[in-house]
Amino acid sequence: MFADRAVQLDIADPLGHLRDRFLPPQEPLIAYFDGNSLGRPLTATAEALTAFISDPWGTGLIRSWGQQWLDWPIRMGDDLGRLLLGAAPGQLIIADSTTVLLYKLLNAAVDANPNRTTILVDEGNFPTDRYVAEAVAAQRGLQLRWITPPNGTDIEPDLISQAIDENVVTVLLSHISYLNAHIADMAAITRIAHQHGASVIWDLSHSAGLLPVYLDECDVDYAVGCTYKYLNGGPGSPAFAYVNAKLLDTMSQPIWGWLGRRDAFEMEQGFQPAAGIRRLTSGTPPVLAMVPLAESLALIEEAGIAAIRAKSTALTDFALQIVDSWPNHLGFTVNAPRDAQRRGGHITLIHEDARAMTARLWNEGVIPDYRNPNGIRIGLSPLSTSFAEVLAGLQAIRAMAE
Numbered sequence: 001m002f003a004d005r006a007v008q009l010d011i012a013d014p015l016g017h018l019r020d021r022f023l024p025p026q027e028p029l030i031a032y033f034d035g036n037s038l039g040r041p042l043t044a045t046a047e048a049l050t051a052f053i054s055d056p057w058g059t060g061l062i063r064s065w066g067q068q069w070l071d072w073p074i075r076m077g078d079d080l081g082r083l084l085l086g087a088a089p090g091q092l093i094i095a096d097s098t099t100v101l102l103y104k105l106l107n108a109a110v111d112a113n114p115n116r117t118t119i120l121v122d123e124g125n126f127p128t129d130r131y132v133a134e135a136v137a138a139q140r141g142l143q144l145r146w147i148t149p150p151n152g153t154d155i156e157p158d159l160i161s162q163a164i165d166e167n168v169v170t171v172l173l174s175h176i177s178y179l180n181a182h183i184a185d186m187a188a189i190t191r192i193a194h195q196h197g198a199s200v201i202w203d204l205s206h207s208a209g210l211l212p213v214y215l216d217e218c219d220v221d222y223a224v225g226c227t228y229k230y231l232n233g234g235p236g237s238p239a240f241a242y243v244n245a246k247l248l249d250t251m252s253q254p255i256w257g258w259l260g261r262r263d264a265f266e267m268e269q270g271f272q273p274a275a276g277i278r279r280l281t282s283g284t285p286p287v288l289a290m291v292p293l294a295e296s297l298a299l300i301e302e303a304g305i306a307a308i309r310a311k312s313t314a315l316t317d318f319a320l321q322i323v324d325s326w327p328n329h330l331g332f333t334v335n336a337p338r339d340a341q342r343r344g345g346h347i348t349l350i351h352e353d354a355r356a357m358t359a360r361l362w363n364e365g366v367i368p369d370y371r372n373p374n375g376i377r378i379g380l381s382p383l384s385t386s387f388a389e390v391l392a393g394l395q396a397i398r399a400m401a402e
């Protein structure tokens with residue numbers, strides 16, 4: 001029954017033809033369930049990287065900095081804002097890693113509201129977010145107030161209302177939980193923070209490239225995210241940061257470098273921040289590592305984010321139907337929001353042997369992610385995953401438990 005359904009869904013999939021744009025793996029792969037951790041490369045990316053080495057690098061040489069490269073971080077940031085994040089130009093930049101940008105933005109948020117004492121953060125947040133919050137609190141003499149969400153992950157507006165007060169300088173949350181893909185209500189939570197005079201920093205790592213985000217409409221203050229998941233930027237590709245235009249003129253960040261300075265090439269004494277989002281820059285932008293992102297954004301533009309989100313929901317719906325049909329004695333439970341509107345791009349299967357099973361699955365060409373202590377995370381990247389692949393991978397997981 002599921003086999004027929006997978007065939008029908010693949011035939012009807014308006015994005016199905018785009019799977020051929022991804023580079024075929026060199027060895028047999030039954031199912032890749034980790035595109036939400038490291039997206040697959042595009043064939044166009046392999047070509048673009050080779051072409052880049054010959055020109056603009058090999059031919060344009062250092063002239064290419066002035067001709068184009070210095071503009072890439074903001075130009076690609078604008079593309080991200082236009083195609084995916086609902087942000088007008090001039091508010092996004094590609095740079096650093098998510099961790100480093102988070103450090104910059106948390107400090108910026110503290111500087112913007114220096115009389116407040118407390119950072120609000122949740123225990124279910126991704127480790128780097130928690131650790132950076134700890135670091136900034138320790139360095140700036142602030143307190144951390146931890147929220148413990150029910151289910152370990154589900155951040156709801158009520159929870160924020162209960163935890164926030166006039167001491168809170170900023171609220172640091174993930175839009176989509178890395179554990180069970182629960183989607184937080186960005187508009188409502190941002191509004192609550194603002195009612196208490198606090199700002200909000202959203203981590204969009206599991207959102208960018210998966211579903212439309214409306215940063216300007218939600219009046220978000222700051223956001224960050226990585227580009228190697230649904231944006232297929234490749235291992236270690238640079239991150240992005242958003243700063244609301246209304247905060248930009250007075251925004252400060254702690255890592256002062258030459259390319260974040262006004263008139264960088266004047267090489268003057270003393271740091272003065274550049275105008276606009278460029279002031280978030282510290283050193284030389286990772287231009288080579290942005291080449292894959294440009295290719296990926298072109299594909300996403302062709303597909304359209306609304307169609308990508310529709311396919312994502314169909315993929316996770318299908319996966320849930322399959323897993324729900326499994327007998328209880330196999331020992332699986334599912335950790336995923338049942339309401340598709342509140343569910344991101346992955347579902348997590350809980351099983352007591354999750355760690356050992358994941359290791360064996362990788363050897364068999366089925367690649368989910370293991371999440372401590374007992375989660376098998378099934379990430380379904382809409383542009384590269386077919387319904388037949390979902391079925392084949394889940395059947396292999398089921399067989400392993402039988």
Ligand SMILES: Cc1ncc(COP(=O)(O)O)c(C=O)c1O
Pocket residue numbers: 037097098099100126128129174178203205206226239
């Ligand atoms: C929610 C979230 N934030 C941040 C990161 C990673 O940060 P960085 O790019 O600095 O390694 C990840 C990586 O998986 C993540 O899932």
